[in-house]
Amino acid sequence: MLKWLYRFMIELTNHAVSSKFIAFFTQSRLSAWLIPSYAKIYRINQEEMEKSLNHYKTLQQLFIRKLKEGARPIDEAEDSIISPVDAVIEDIGIISEQKDITVKGKQYSIPEMLGSDALAEKYLNGLFVILYLSPSHYHRIHSPISGVVTRQWSLGAKSYPVNRLGLKYGRRPLSKNYRMITEVNSDGKHVAIVKVGAMFVNSIELTHPHDQLIKGQEMAYFSFGSTVVLLFEKDSVEIDSRMTVPMAIKVGERIGFWK
Template identity: 70%
Template sequence: MRKWLYRLLIELTNHSLSSKLLASFAKSRFSAWLIPSYAKIYHINQEEMEKSLKNYKTLQQLFVRRLKAGARPVDDDECTVVSPVDAVIEEMGIIRENSEIIVKGKPYSIAEMLGSAEAAQPYVNGFFFILYLSPSHYHRIHSPISGMIERQWTLGRKSYPVNRLGLKYGKRPLEKNYRLITEVKAGGKRMAIVKIGAMFVNSIELTHTGEQLVKGEEMAYFSFGSTVVLLFERGSFAPDPRIAAPMPIKVGERLGYWR
């Protein structure tokens, strides 16, 4: 009953019209009066922001804010993989033989997530992370490793919530939501950075140009809170023993080691 009610409410509100209205409001000067209360409710750390709060003229500008130089030091060991986002590690683990991952007790297919069984095959028996960004988080996405972009593609149209309720009761949001996938190769191994749109606002904006990525370099941003899924090719990655789920993590902090 609870699952049915949750899905019904989402279907009634997750409309192209409501999405456009919300996006338009967030980008308008009328949204500015919400900025002080938004910053207070979500405990935005104003000390690390590039600008003072009064310099953001719309909610959209605050959502996509940059940070002061040095606010997110990047682990400089060349063998490490770092978090691409400020987030909560919601789940982590091994990708199963049938190309499934288990998130909140629910199976998700990475073949569906990536668009085909062929795209998923290198990641079978590899490792995954689910990194959830709330509205309070810094929304810019940075590269977790240095490497070459092999391929980049988009899938999906509508977006459902990717918070804990969404993952538990939603219509398989990690597989179905609008998503932008970047596949990166380094040292003969690959990883996929899956950027998943949140409810209402599908906007994922690329800021990186070219084929070369440098660890810690900005590559994109979300216009609202969302989720990043990291998929590692089998044999390419070993998690740091201190990492567990759930736990908070910031851009540049070590997730594990590239083999």
Template identity: 60%
Template sequence: MKTWFYRLLIELTNHKFTSALLKKFSQSKISKFLIPSYAKVYNINQEEMLYDIDTYENLHEFFTRKLKPGVRSFVNDEKVITSPVDGVLEDYGIVESDKIITVKGKQYSILEMIGDEHRIKKYIGGKFLILYLSPSHYHRIHSPIDGEIITQYTLGTKSYPVNRYGLKYGKSPLSKNYRVITELKAQGNHLLFVKVGAMFINSIECMATHQNWQKGEEVAYFSFGSTVVLLFEKDTFEIQNHIHIPYDIQVGEPLGHIK
């Protein structure tokens, strides 16, 4: 009964009509009156915000807010992978030989997530990390390392929630939802940087159009709901020793290092 109920709610929020209404409302001037209560409920740190709370014209503008320069710092070590987002490290593990990752006890097909049989071969046996952004988090996305873009493409037409309930009860949101997949080459190794949207179709706005990314630069943002999946080649990445699950992390803090 519990599983059925959660799946019903997830399907309702994924429906194109419902999703479109939510998006339209969040971008309307009417939604401005919700900003103060949103900030209070989610305990938003207003001291970090680039602009005063009264300057935002709608909920969407507030949700995608920028931060003041200098409130996040990045580890200045070319081998260190820093968190691309503010969020919670919900899970990490090994990409299994049958191209499966297990997240919150649920199996996901990497082939379905990435959509490229040839590309995923190099990631078998490598590490994966799942970073979830709640409504309370800063939703701008930054490059985790200095790297060259090998390819970037989009997949998916769904908008299932990607919170803990969505991951547990949803229909494979990490491999069904709209997502932007970027493969980077850094220090001679490859990593896949998968940005998974939620609630709104096409909820990821990419800003960086150049080929070479610098660690810490803003490359995209989530317009609503989000998760980031990082995939590393076998024997190329070591996670920080002190990290446990779940683990709160901010943009620029080290996740681990390239071997």
């Protein structure tokens, strides 16, 4: 019964009013009675959580939970690039000559995603990686590389669903949704980290205190499940040979190397 309820709640996020109501509910004390069943149905690993389940007073607090120190080992190779989130890798590919990418059969414009044709030029023929977070995932975002934040900005007003059906049938959510973009320079090589909002609730909160990022350092969190898009410059990275699509991955696991 409760599993049906959670699925129904997720389906309601296709509508702005109901989505905002659900966001309000998950942040209220009324949602606390759902926490034990939610943790069970979505198989949340309580052993790795920083605090016990009864510490969380709302569902939203559980969504943005922190993990125990050391729960996500960071790949230590100097040239490695790690996953910034616990997620499913939904797609990996090349940014075309037309400055777009194809995900689930739908084309997404990189100039539209970044809000700048000139900036998109930098990533022409580069690699992209799509990482989708479900309601069961740990929702904090960590830096995939060490480097300096050169620019950070937000675009978009509304957020449509970014699950698999949303990617396939939605109105180009990766390039139209509310999104917060962080561009990082690592020894002259750039990566754009596009954090895409979901559920009509623009729930991306930054947590890094300054412009210097260390690989594996927390930099933001989603209040609800969403998607991270990584954009790399041409010939700057090599994807790890074990990467497949779709594939589950966790924060700190290697997704590729700097060339």
